[in-house]
Amino acid sequence: MLTNNGALMQQALPTLLPELFPALQARVFCSADFGLRKPAPAVFxxxxxxxxxxxxxxxxxxxxxxxxxxxxxxGLHAETVRDGRGLGKVLKRYRIA
Structure with missing residues (x-):
């Protein structure tokens, strides 16, 4: 997970996403930690x-x-997704789901 939000968002994730957070631990990055922001390619x-x-x-x-x-x-594969249905379609297209 890469967010332009700051460290407070990172700290709030266990409360906001209690079921998903265990899979995200140590995989949540704030772009500010790199001195960059999305959409800069270097932050990715x-x-x-x-x-x-x-x-x-x-x-x-x-x-x-x-x-x-x-x-x-x-150089990443990347898609615009606005809702769960759209995410499902993208995951299917990439054979992830």
Whole structure:
């Protein structure tokens, strides 16, 4: 998870996403920690470097096309998603679900 929100959001995630948070632990990144913000391609690359994952093996989803465009410029697969149904379609298309 990569957010432009600050550390307070990172601290609130266990309360906001109690069922999902255990899977996210140590995988939540605030763009400010890198001195950058989405949609800068470098913030995606820094995040993936921290995770040890190649851009070409990564799918990024966001509700803002500008962020999707930044991710694509960094070499990630990226799609605009606005709701659960749209996410389901994208995951199916990439054979993740």
């Amino acid at each position: 690359l820094r995040t993936l470097e921290a995770l040890g994952v190649a851009p070409s093996r990564t799918l990024f989803v966001d509700d803002l096309f500008a962020n999707v465009r930044g991710a694509r410029a960094a």
